Amino acid sequence: MFAGPIIARELLTAPRPPRYYAARASYAGGLLIVMLTVWQVLVGWDEGNALSILSRFGAILFSFFAYLQLTLMLFFAPIAAATAVAHEKDRRTFVLLLMTDLRDVEIVVGKLVASLLQILTLLLTSLPVFSLCLLLGGVSFGQVIDVFLVTFAAGFFGGALGMIVALWRDRTFQSIALTVLLVVLVLILGEAAARVLPETVWITSALSPFQAIAEAIRPRPERLVGPLGGSSLVFTGIYLAAAGLIVLASIVKLRVWNPGKNEPREQREGDEEGEVEVVEQLYEVDEAEALAESARRSPAAVGAVIAEQVSEARGDRPDSPGLGVGGPVAPGDVMADADAEQYVRRESTGLHVPRRTHRRVVRKFRPYREVWSNPILWRELRTRAYGTKPLIIKGAYVLAFALGVAAYFGGIGPGSGPWDGAKAAIPALLAVLSLILINAQGVTALTSERDTGALDLLLVTELSPQQFIYGKLYGVLYNAKEMVVLPIALAIGIWAMGYMKLDSLIFVLINFAVLVHFSAMLGLHAAITYTNSRQAVANSLGTIFFLMLGILFCAALIIQSRQEFARQLLSFLVFIGAGSVALYGSLGAKNPSPAIGLVALLTPFWSFYCIISILQGDFGAAFLVSLAVYSFALLSMLIPAVSDFDIALGRTNAIQG
Structure with missing residues (x-):
C-alpha cells in the first residue's frame, strides 16, 4: 500500500473490537432520535400526508443533520489524530517506530489515516440516514454530496492539524489543548471573514466550514437534477490543499522534532528545571x-x-x-x-x-527546594509537570477568548440586546470551551503518568489516596487557572455593564465553579477507570462534549418551538433517556456503583429541567437543581476515587482487601 503497513494493520484490527460496532450503531440511532425530535417539533402527532409538510420536514431535518455532523467531525477528528501520536509518545513507542525501515511519508500518512479511519466510517454510516431526506423531498442528491464533501474536507483538515501539533509537542495535554484551540481559532477567523465580506459568497464559504455547509444545504433550482455546488467545491479544494500542505510539513519536520527535541525527556526537563547548573x-x-x-x-x-x-x-x-x-x-x-x-x-x-x-x-548543584506536606500538589504547582512551554496554550486560549468577547459585545447595539440572536450563545460556548480544556487537563494528568511508568513508582510510595487525588485535582485547576478566571471575569463584566442582575451573577459563578470541579474530576475518573489512555481521553472528552452539546441542542429546540412544547415532550424523553444510557456506559460500565447509576439517570433529566426553568425566568430553581445535581455527580466520582483508590489503580485487589 502507498502509506505502508500502518494502514494495513489498522484495517485488519479496527473491525475486531465490539465497541466499534456499538459506536456505529449508536451514531445511526442518535440521528434517528434527532429525526423523531425534529418531527415532533415541526409536525407533532399529525400524520403529515401533505407533500408540502413532508418536504419542509425533510429540508429542516437535513439542515439539522448537516450542522450536527459537521460539529462532531470538527471536534473528534482533530482530537483522534492528536491523541494517536501523543499516546505513542507517552508510551515511548513512537521512537521505536522511527527506528524502523518505514519512510517518513508512511509514518505520517499511516498514522493520520489510521486515526481517522473510525471517524470516516461513522461518516459513511450516516449516509443512509441522510438519504432518508431524499425520500421525504425538499433535498436533492447534489446537496447530500455537497454536505459530505464539505464535512470530509473539514474533518481531514482538522486531523492533519492535530497530527502536526502532536508531532511538534511532546505532551498529551499540549497536543489536545493546542489542537482544540487552533480549530476554534480557524472557525472564529472564518466567521469573522463572513461578517466582514458578507456579499462575497465564494470567499466566505471557502474560509468558514459552517458558511460552506450553509451554502451546501441552500436549495438552488439549477442543481435539483444533481450537479454539485461551486462554493462547496471551492471549500473542499482549499481545505484539502491546506491539509496536504500540513501533511507535507509534518513529513519534513518529522525527524527534526522527533526524537531529538523530545528525547530524553527526563534529562531535558531536569536541566530546564534548573536543578543542575x-x-x-x-x-x-x-x-x-x-x-x-x-x-x-x-x-x-x-x-x-x-x-x-x-x-x-x-x-x-x-x-x-x-x-x-x-x-x-x-x-x-x-x-x-x-x-x-x-x-x-x-x-x-x-x-x-x-x-x-x-x-x-x-x-x-543548586540547593534542594523544600517539598510540601502533599508532594503531589507541590509537584503540580511548583514544577513543570505539564511541559516546558505552557505559554503557547495560554496565549492561544486568551486569543480565542478575546475574539469571542469582541464578537459578543460588538453585536450589542441599539436594536439588538445582549441576549438576542445567536450572540447570546457566545458566553456559553466560551464557558464550554474552558470546561473541555479543563477536562483534557484532568484526564491527561493521570494518563501521562501511567504511560511513562511514573504511576507505578508513585503506587509503591507511602502517598495516601487523599494526597494523590486532591493533589491532582487542584493541580489541574491551578495549571488551567486562565480557563477558570477568564469566564468568571466575563460574567462579572456582563453584570457591571447592566446586562445581568446580581442574583443571576451569583448563580452563574457558583454553578461555574461546580462545573469546573466536575470537569476536572470527570477527567481523573475516566483516567482511573480506563487503563488504555486513548479510551480514557475519548470517554472523558466525549462525555463532557456530548453533555454540554446535548444541553445546548435541547435549549435550541425548545426556543424554536416553545409555543408547542407539549407535543415534543415524548421525543425529548427518548433523547434524554438515550443520553442517560450513554452517560452510564461512559462513567460506570467498567466500575459500577449506585451513585454513578443515579448520576447517569438524573443528570440529563435535571439538566433538561434547568433549561426549562431558565427559559421561564425561574433562575433560582435552575440554580438549586443544577448545584445539587452536579455536586452529587462530583462527589459520586470523588469519594470512590479516594476510598477505592488502591483497588482502582492496582495497588492491591479486592481479594487482598
Missing part, C-alpha cells in the same frame, strides 16, 4: 608543566610521548630515537622522576612548547 570554564595549561607532572606520576607512560615531541620539534623522523639525559630514550625505556623532571626542564628551554587552552565543564 552547567558552567563552562576556560583555562590555559603549560604543556611543559603538565608533562612534568605526568612524568612524576607515571614516568613510563610519558617516555614515548616526550621522545616523539622532541623528534618532531627538531625535524627528525618520528621513529628515530630521542635524546634523554644520559643518552637515547627508547619508547619502552623508563626514566626516574628526577631525570624526567630535568629532561623536561632542559628541553622546554630550548624548544617552543605552546600553551594550549582547555575547556572544563563544572556542574554546580
Whole structure:
C-alpha cells in the first residue's frame, strides 16, 4: 500500500473490537432520535400526508443533520489524530517506530489515516440516514454530496492539524489543548471573514466550514437534477490543499522534532528545571608543566610521548630515537622522576612548547527546594509537570477568548440586546470551551503518568489516596487557572455593564465553579477507570462534549418551538433517556456503583429541567437543581476515587482487601 503497513494493520484490527460496532450503531440511532425530535417539533402527532409538510420536514431535518455532523467531525477528528501520536509518545513507542525501515511519508500518512479511519466510517454510516431526506423531498442528491464533501474536507483538515501539533509537542495535554484551540481559532477567523465580506459568497464559504455547509444545504433550482455546488467545491479544494500542505510539513519536520527535541525527556526537563547548573570554564595549561607532572606520576607512560615531541620539534623522523639525559630514550625505556623532571626542564628551554587552552565543564548543584506536606500538589504547582512551554496554550486560549468577547459585545447595539440572536450563545460556548480544556487537563494528568511508568513508582510510595487525588485535582485547576478566571471575569463584566442582575451573577459563578470541579474530576475518573489512555481521553472528552452539546441542542429546540412544547415532550424523553444510557456506559460500565447509576439517570433529566426553568425566568430553581445535581455527580466520582483508590489503580485487589 502507498502509506505502508500502518494502514494495513489498522484495517485488519479496527473491525475486531465490539465497541466499534456499538459506536456505529449508536451514531445511526442518535440521528434517528434527532429525526423523531425534529418531527415532533415541526409536525407533532399529525400524520403529515401533505407533500408540502413532508418536504419542509425533510429540508429542516437535513439542515439539522448537516450542522450536527459537521460539529462532531470538527471536534473528534482533530482530537483522534492528536491523541494517536501523543499516546505513542507517552508510551515511548513512537521512537521505536522511527527506528524502523518505514519512510517518513508512511509514518505520517499511516498514522493520520489510521486515526481517522473510525471517524470516516461513522461518516459513511450516516449516509443512509441522510438519504432518508431524499425520500421525504425538499433535498436533492447534489446537496447530500455537497454536505459530505464539505464535512470530509473539514474533518481531514482538522486531523492533519492535530497530527502536526502532536508531532511538534511532546505532551498529551499540549497536543489536545493546542489542537482544540487552533480549530476554534480557524472557525472564529472564518466567521469573522463572513461578517466582514458578507456579499462575497465564494470567499466566505471557502474560509468558514459552517458558511460552506450553509451554502451546501441552500436549495438552488439549477442543481435539483444533481450537479454539485461551486462554493462547496471551492471549500473542499482549499481545505484539502491546506491539509496536504500540513501533511507535507509534518513529513519534513518529522525527524527534526522527533526524537531529538523530545528525547530524553527526563534529562531535558531536569536541566530546564534548573536543578543542575552547567558552567563552562576556560583555562590555559603549560604543556611543559603538565608533562612534568605526568612524568612524576607515571614516568613510563610519558617516555614515548616526550621522545616523539622532541623528534618532531627538531625535524627528525618520528621513529628515530630521542635524546634523554644520559643518552637515547627508547619508547619502552623508563626514566626516574628526577631525570624526567630535568629532561623536561632542559628541553622546554630550548624548544617552543605552546600553551594550549582547555575547556572544563563544572556542574554546580543548586540547593534542594523544600517539598510540601502533599508532594503531589507541590509537584503540580511548583514544577513543570505539564511541559516546558505552557505559554503557547495560554496565549492561544486568551486569543480565542478575546475574539469571542469582541464578537459578543460588538453585536450589542441599539436594536439588538445582549441576549438576542445567536450572540447570546457566545458566553456559553466560551464557558464550554474552558470546561473541555479543563477536562483534557484532568484526564491527561493521570494518563501521562501511567504511560511513562511514573504511576507505578508513585503506587509503591507511602502517598495516601487523599494526597494523590486532591493533589491532582487542584493541580489541574491551578495549571488551567486562565480557563477558570477568564469566564468568571466575563460574567462579572456582563453584570457591571447592566446586562445581568446580581442574583443571576451569583448563580452563574457558583454553578461555574461546580462545573469546573466536575470537569476536572470527570477527567481523573475516566483516567482511573480506563487503563488504555486513548479510551480514557475519548470517554472523558466525549462525555463532557456530548453533555454540554446535548444541553445546548435541547435549549435550541425548545426556543424554536416553545409555543408547542407539549407535543415534543415524548421525543425529548427518548433523547434524554438515550443520553442517560450513554452517560452510564461512559462513567460506570467498567466500575459500577449506585451513585454513578443515579448520576447517569438524573443528570440529563435535571439538566433538561434547568433549561426549562431558565427559559421561564425561574433562575433560582435552575440554580438549586443544577448545584445539587452536579455536586452529587462530583462527589459520586470523588469519594470512590479516594476510598477505592488502591483497588482502582492496582495497588492491591479486592481479594487482598
